[in-house]
Amino acid sequence: MNNTNPPTYRSAAAAGIASPRLQKSLHGLQDRFGKGAMEIWATMDDREMRHRVKDSRMNTFAHLDIILAELAKNVRARGGQVHFAATAQEAIDYTLAVAKKNKVKRVVKGKSMTSAEINIDPALEGASIEVVETDLGEYIIQLAGDKPSHIIAPCIHLDRNQIGELFAEKLGIDYSNDPPTLTMAARSALREKMLGAEMGLTGCNLACAETGQISLVSNEGNIRMATTMPPVLVALMGMERVVATLDEHREALHLLTRGAALQKLSTYVSFLGGPANADDPDGPKEFHLVIIDNGRSKILADPEFREVLACIRCGACLNICPVYGKIGGHAYNSPYCGPIGAVVTPLLDGINKHADLCKGETLCGACKDICTVEIDLPRMLAALRHKLAYGSDRWNTRQHNPIEAYVYSLWKLLVSNSFLYRLSLRLGWLLQRPFVKKNKMISKMAGLADGWTADRDLPPLAGRTFTDLWKRKYAVGRPSASKAQKKGGS
Amino acid sequence: MDSQNAFLRNIRQSLGLSPDEERPKRLFPALFAKTDTTLILQGIKNRTAEQQDELVELLKTNARALSITTHIVRTYEEAAAVIIHLVRTKSPEFTPTKHIIHHDHPDLAALQLWKRFDREGEGVTVHTTFSPDRQLREKTIASFIGITAPDIGVADSATLVQFTATGCPRSTSLVPSIHIAFLKKENLVADLREAYALLRERARLDSYVFITGPSKTADIEAQMVHGAHGPREVHLLLFCLSVVAETPNEAPIPLVPLKEE
Amino acid sequence: MTGAPVSLFIQCLVDSMFPEVGEAMVRVFDRLAVPLAYPEGQTCCGQPAYNSGYRREAAAAARHFIEVFAEAETIVCPSGSCVHMVRHHYPELFPGDPVMAERARAIGARTFEFSEYLVDVLRVTDVMAEYPGTVTYHDSCHLSRGLGIARQPRMLLENVRGLELIEMANSDTCCGFGGTFSINYPEISVAMVDEKITNILATGADAVVGCDISCLMNIGGRLSRRGEKVKVLHLAQVLAGVEGESK
Numbered sequence A: 001m002n003n004t005n006p007p008t009y010r011s012a013a014a015a016g017i018a019s020p021r022l023q024k025s026l027h028g029l030q031d032r033f034g035k036g037a038m039e040i041w042a043t044m045d046d047r048e049m050r051h052r053v054k055d056s057r058m059n060t061f062a063h064l065d066i067i068l069a070e071l072a073k074n075v076r077a078r079g080g081q082v083h084f085a086a087t088a089q090e091a092i093d094y095t096l097a098v099a100k101k102n103k104v105k106r107v108v109k110g111k112s113m114t115s116a117e118i119n120i121d122p123a124l125e126g127a128s129i130e131v132v133e134t135d136l137g138e139y140i141i142q143l144a145g146d147k148p149s150h151i152i153a154p155c156i157h158l159d160r161n162q163i164g165e166l167f168a169e170k171l172g173i174d175y176s177n178d179p180p181t182l183t184m185a186a187r188s189a190l191r192e193k194m195l196g197a198e199m200g201l202t203g204c205n206l207a208c209a210e211t212g213q214i215s216l217v218s219n220e221g222n223i224r225m226a227t228t229m230p231p232v233l234v235a236l237m238g239m240e241r242v243v244a245t246l247d248e249h250r251e252a253l254h255l256l257t258r259g260a261a262l263q264k265l266s267t268y269v270s271f272l273g274g275p276a277n278a279d280d281p282d283g284p285k286e287f288h289l290v291i292i293d294n295g296r297s298k299i300l301a302d303p304e305f306r307e308v309l310a311c312i313r314c315g316a317c318l319n320i321c322p323v324y325g326k327i328g329g330h331a332y333n334s335p336y337c338g339p340i341g342a343v344v345t346p347l348l349d350g351i352n353k354h355a356d357l358c359k360g361e362t363l364c365g366a367c368k369d370i371c372t373v374e375i376d377l378p379r380m381l382a383a384l385r386h387k388l389a390y391g392s393d394r395w396n397t398r399q400h401n402p403i404e405a406y407v408y409s410l411w412k413l414l415v416s417n418s419f420l421y422r423l424s425l426r427l428g429w430l431l432q433r434p435f436v437k438k439n440k441m442i443s444k445m446a447g448l449a450d451g452w453t454a455d456r457d458l459p460p461l462a463g464r465t466f467t468d469l470w471k472r473k474y475a476v477g478r479p480s481a482s483k484a485q486k487k488g489g490s
Numbered sequence B: 001m002d003s004q005n006a007f008l009r010n011i012r013q014s015l016g017l018s019p020d021e022e023r024p025k026r027l028f029p030a031l032f033a034k035t036d037t038t039l040i041l042q043g044i045k046n047r048t049a050e051q052q053d054e055l056v057e058l059l060k061t062n063a064r065a066l067s068i069t070t071h072i073v074r075t076y077e078e079a080a081a082v083i084i085h086l087v088r089t090k091s092p093e094f095t096p097t098k099h100i101i102h103h104d105h106p107d108l109a110a111l112q113l114w115k116r117f118d119r120e121g122e123g124v125t126v127h128t129t130f131s132p133d134r135q136l137r138e139k140t141i142a143s144f145i146g147i148t149a150p151d152i153g154v155a156d157s158a159t160l161v162q163f164t165a166t167g168c169p170r171s172t173s174l175v176p177s178i179h180i181a182f183l184k185k186e187n188l189v190a191d192l193r194e195a196y197a198l199l200r201e202r203a204r205l206d207s208y209v210f211i212t213g214p215s216k217t218a219d220i221e222a223q224m225v226h227g228a229h230g231p232r233e234v235h236l237l238l239f240c241l242s243v244v245a246e247t248p249n250e251a252p253i254p255l256v257p258l259k260e261e
Numbered sequence C: 001m002t003g004a005p006v007s008l009f010i011q012c013l014v015d016s017m018f019p020e021v022g023e024a025m026v027r028v029f030d031r032l033a034v035p036l037a038y039p040e041g042q043t044c045c046g047q048p049a050y051n052s053g054y055r056r057e058a059a060a061a062a063r064h065f066i067e068v069f070a071e072a073e074t075i076v077c078p079s080g081s082c083v084h085m086v087r088h089h090y091p092e093l094f095p096g097d098p099v100m101a102e103r104a105r106a107i108g109a110r111t112f113e114f115s116e117y118l119v120d121v122l123r124v125t126d127v128m129a130e131y132p133g134t135v136t137y138h139d140s141c142h143l144s145r146g147l148g149i150a151r152q153p154r155m156l157l158e159n160v161r162g163l164e165l166i167e168m169a170n171s172d173t174c175c176g177f178g179g180t181f182s183i184n185y186p187e188i189s190v191a192m193v194d195e196k197i198t199n200i201l202a203t204g205a206d207a208v209v210g211c212d213i214s215c216l217m218n219i220g221g222r223l224s225r226r227g228e229k230v231k232v233l234h235l236a237q238v239l240a241g242v243e244g245e246s247k
């Protein structure tokens, strides 16, 4: 999130749209996973489960102080160390201190969006520590010096040829564009890295307070490697990624793996609490859990947005969003992209800064339908726009567009007064006349409608509105008409 | 601890509570209330032979869809035969020589694998994860086959639940290229709900893992490839003492002559 | 079918740009002998302001609407998104004013989308319409997801003489309109409508039918620019037996 001068949402979106390769991948992704998840939800035996998990998430938040205290207590009872970090910087400082104390030269990372959120890599690298992403997609992104563009499938925007060229260049292998060959090349390269790292750095899908364990989900096994082979483990956890009991864990997991990849279960779900036994040949000798706020408590405090914390980062909303499906993940300029990113990024990193994320969707509602835990993202997008419309002290947000605000105050005048409203329609009809072409369409319009007419025709205002026609043609002979009508406007 | 106090104070404040008033867990019993699993546990215990066989069938079907090869074995000898066949026919991925490693577990000890290969002639070295062998890490890394005896099998998702314990470390099912799991039929449960009920009984375990099929990735053009970082093959030896006769094997048991004991 | 008249709420875009859709609706109701009224003070439901975050302004529009339709027993509108606005967002617009909030809720309960009213309230699925040709149907977002109306328009279409309904792929994927979104983010909007058009064209249908003129305006505007021949019709126009007179 700390990019300097990133491309704007619109320009990055346009770039994504212009890439046939990206369009093809996104189409394939949505066709398979978006539809697949909807199908699973529609045919699930236990129709209440999504609702239940959502309720349980919300109930957890209402008691988050108690549940996190319990989690910390139980992790410590297992010999783990728990650190609470109010800010990204605190989390970075702590992790760095652990690394330095253990003279760590290489960190292997399991896919962790929290680590991207707090932007920890530069700090580690600044301390001369090699940082290696181990999720294949993230590794490819790292080799390419690129950014992830999907929560679950980070390099969805790259195709096999690009990856083949990248591997030939960076890994020194013969060029191949065969996914199994490329995967095996990464397997060998990363195996060396993982077996020889002093520290693993992971996220946390869901911690369980009752048992004092974190759980990590992966298909590749990289997270198991990162939590098994290095002697030190640091797990970064957003403070909302916790459930109280194992029962709740099971249901959340049940939904997570289905929403994310249509799987009954991911290949690996690791449960870890505390360090390994002294005699074990593997497993971390030091186990650190870093619980991170970094703006989450502010979200927690606002009932309008608290719901977004229920997100379990399954990525399903990306797999259905028609906007994401066109523009891809880079336009969001955040580790969190797609519909969830459009809501959570402004909340974590500034509503004004990310105004385009608040406004750049159609509110079609597909993300709400698919969301594994029934989060009403469109409602929150509208609420974010509300903050932008008037500014908000609570969110330290200023009015986004005073001109737009002025236009809407004029609009308010018109829609509240039918006489003025009708007059303005008439005026508009007169003004548009030079623009109307022979085919009765407007193909070039100045001002507000310019965005519309760049690639679309606009039908003109009608010479006679329905209201005019009603009076002329239909009102007569309808004795009942006036009965339903109180007054003709204010 | 100071960071914790400030952190939790802030959460209470965000919740509109008095920040300094800690809320003790005991005042919120519903929060950690345990659902009653007695019935689930009883259900597992009282499962009839037919029901168990149904689970076996279900497991086999689900395992196949996940590229897990299931071998039904009726005796330790049969199990050993399958393993020997795999050791002989598969090639190591990272090393020139054949090392295999298995958990220090009674069921695996019963296979007597260390006796079954002629070290000189066949060049197969068999390791056991005895604790505290200081060289286990290297032995594991050198092994191309890791053999474990998972504690629970889940039919509905074809999942193996592997507990970490002394003599049963985490890397045996992870670092070698091929994972062979020996599962007794009686450790098979229907679904995750049952598995979690059993796990709750074992709440003190620090670490366990659910394993569902071989390691896989679809990060390159969404094409599924097995063997991203973990094992690229998983073989399940399902040990069924009483087996329905018509249960066909997923992979036929190879008739490998066992070495004289 | 007599009794209290149905008050027409003619969405602002229909009123000012597509009056023929309103007329078609009148024709259908006349054919069914449903008494009609048209409260002439009506303007806009306030949706554009609401979706842009301007809730005070949207509340003003809502207040006006509630006044204008105060005595209407039943309100029927040819736009899913406007009905969605009235039914689901009006009640949120008056925090701290329980009287208005209740009036908002009440008016939402008696406001219906056209196809919904025909099928669910009047229980009519055959309006004795004729339309010779093949059509495909676009599920607009607020209608299908917001109001759960997808079955009703199809039932009505299936009973139109001479009409063949060919479903398009992803009929419920957003067309990219999104109100001011279409103006502020035209590249994205057009990419989305192009995909919609691909799916429409793939059916080979002569016309695309929908229940929200805003989406149809978007689809139609793009089809026109691309020079495609497919007609764009509001459901009411099909049910009126009118073959897209002005298109």
Ligand code: SF4
Binding pocket: A259, A310, A311, A312, A313, A314, A315, A316, A317, A318, A340, A370, A371, A372, A373, A374, A375
């Ligand atoms: S918002 Fe919902 S669908 Fe999107 S990532 Fe989060 S949980 Fe998954």
